[in-house]
Amino acid sequence: MLLIAVGLFAIAAVGGLILATLHFKKKNLPLPLALTHGLFGAAGLVTVLLFVLRTGTSSKAAIALALFVVAALGGFYLFSFHLRKKALPSTVVVIHALVAVSAFAILLMATFLGN
Numbered sequence: 001m002l003l004i005a006v007g008l009f010a011i012a013a014v015g016g017l018i019l020a021t022l023h024f025k026k027k028n029l030p031l032p033l034a035l036t037h038g039l040f041g042a043a044g045l046v047t048v049l050l051f052v053l054r055t056g057t058s059s060k061a062a063i064a065l066a067l068f069v070v071a072a073l074g075g076f077y078l079f080s081f082h083l084r085k086k087a088l089p090s091t092v093v094v095i096h097a098l099v100a101v102s103a104f105a106i107l108l109m110a111t112f113l114g115n
Protein backbone atom coordinates (compact mmCIF):
# COMPACT_ATOMS: atom_id res chain seq x y z
CA MET A 1 0.00 0.00 0.00
CA LEU A 2 2.84 2.39 0.78
CA LEU A 3 4.37 1.65 -2.60
CA ILE A 4 1.17 2.90 -4.23
CA ALA A 5 1.39 6.07 -2.14
CA VAL A 6 5.00 6.55 -3.21
CA GLY A 7 3.94 6.34 -6.86
CA LEU A 8 1.06 8.77 -6.39
CA PHE A 9 3.24 11.28 -4.57
CA ALA A 10 6.01 10.90 -7.15
CA ILE A 11 3.57 11.89 -9.90
CA ALA A 12 2.32 14.78 -7.74
CA ALA A 13 5.93 15.85 -7.18
CA VAL A 14 6.64 16.05 -10.91
CA GLY A 15 3.59 18.28 -11.33
CA GLY A 16 4.64 20.36 -8.34
CA LEU A 17 8.14 20.80 -9.71
CA ILE A 18 6.73 22.01 -13.02
CA LEU A 19 4.34 24.38 -11.25
CA ALA A 20 7.09 25.78 -9.02
CA THR A 21 9.41 26.27 -12.00
CA LEU A 22 6.69 28.13 -13.88
CA HIS A 23 5.92 30.21 -10.79
CA PHE A 24 9.51 31.32 -10.31
CA LYS A 25 9.84 32.07 -14.05
CA LYS A 26 6.75 34.29 -13.66
CA LYS A 27 4.77 32.21 -16.18
CA ASN A 28 1.08 31.38 -16.07
CA LEU A 29 0.26 28.27 -14.06
CA PRO A 30 -2.08 25.93 -15.98
CA LEU A 31 -5.16 25.13 -13.92
CA PRO A 32 -5.36 21.52 -15.21
CA LEU A 33 -1.81 20.89 -14.00
CA ALA A 34 -2.57 22.42 -10.60
CA LEU A 35 -5.67 20.25 -10.31
CA THR A 36 -3.78 17.11 -11.36
CA HIS A 37 -1.02 17.89 -8.86
CA GLY A 38 -3.60 18.25 -6.10
CA LEU A 39 -5.53 15.15 -7.15
CA PHE A 40 -2.49 12.89 -7.07
CA GLY A 41 -1.37 14.43 -3.78
CA ALA A 42 -4.81 13.87 -2.26
CA ALA A 43 -4.89 10.28 -3.50
CA GLY A 44 -1.48 9.66 -1.96
CA LEU A 45 -2.61 11.26 1.29
CA VAL A 46 -5.68 9.03 1.49
CA THR A 47 -3.56 5.96 0.73
CA VAL A 48 -1.14 6.75 3.57
CA LEU A 49 -4.06 7.53 5.87
CA LEU A 50 -5.62 4.12 5.15
CA PHE A 51 -2.28 2.42 5.82
CA VAL A 52 -1.85 4.22 9.15
CA LEU A 53 -5.44 3.45 10.19
CA ARG A 54 -4.98 -0.24 9.31
CA THR A 55 -1.65 -0.66 11.07
CA GLY A 56 -2.60 1.46 14.07
CA THR A 57 0.99 2.29 14.88
CA SER A 58 2.82 5.50 15.48
CA SER A 59 5.39 5.00 12.79
CA LYS A 60 7.35 6.73 10.07
CA ALA A 61 4.22 6.49 7.92
CA ALA A 62 2.24 8.38 10.56
CA ILE A 63 4.89 11.12 10.67
CA ALA A 64 4.84 11.32 6.87
CA LEU A 65 1.04 11.52 7.00
CA ALA A 66 1.13 14.45 9.44
CA LEU A 67 3.61 16.30 7.25
CA PHE A 68 1.60 15.58 4.11
CA VAL A 69 -1.47 17.05 5.84
CA VAL A 70 0.51 20.23 6.56
CA ALA A 71 1.68 20.30 2.92
CA ALA A 72 -1.90 19.81 1.73
CA LEU A 73 -3.10 22.73 3.83
CA GLY A 74 -0.40 24.87 2.25
CA GLY A 75 -1.47 23.57 -1.15
CA PHE A 76 -5.09 24.57 -0.52
CA TYR A 77 -3.89 28.01 0.52
CA LEU A 78 -1.83 28.34 -2.66
CA PHE A 79 -4.70 27.06 -4.79
CA SER A 80 -6.94 29.79 -3.36
CA PHE A 81 -4.53 32.36 -4.82
CA HIS A 82 -4.56 30.53 -8.11
CA LEU A 83 -8.37 30.59 -8.28
CA ARG A 84 -8.44 34.30 -7.42
CA LYS A 85 -5.86 34.93 -10.15
CA LYS A 86 -3.45 36.48 -7.64
CA ALA A 87 0.29 35.96 -7.48
CA LEU A 88 1.23 33.01 -5.29
CA PRO A 89 3.40 33.95 -2.31
CA SER A 90 6.83 32.54 -3.09
CA THR A 91 7.61 31.88 0.58
CA VAL A 92 4.56 29.63 0.86
CA VAL A 93 5.48 27.85 -2.38
CA VAL A 94 8.93 27.06 -0.94
CA ILE A 95 7.56 25.97 2.46
CA HIS A 96 4.91 23.79 0.78
CA ALA A 97 7.62 22.12 -1.31
CA LEU A 98 10.02 21.61 1.61
CA VAL A 99 7.33 20.06 3.82
CA ALA A 100 6.16 17.79 0.99
CA VAL A 101 9.71 16.68 0.12
CA SER A 102 10.42 15.97 3.80
CA ALA A 103 7.22 13.93 4.07
CA PHE A 104 8.12 12.06 0.87
CA ALA A 105 11.58 11.21 2.21
CA ILE A 106 10.06 9.83 5.41
CA LEU A 107 7.51 7.88 3.37
CA LEU A 108 10.34 6.39 1.34
CA MET A 109 12.08 5.32 4.56
CA ALA A 110 8.84 3.77 5.84
CA THR A 111 8.32 1.96 2.54
CA PHE A 112 11.81 0.64 1.92
CA LEU A 113 13.42 0.49 5.37
CA GLY A 114 10.41 -0.59 7.38
CA ASN A 115 7.89 1.21 9.42
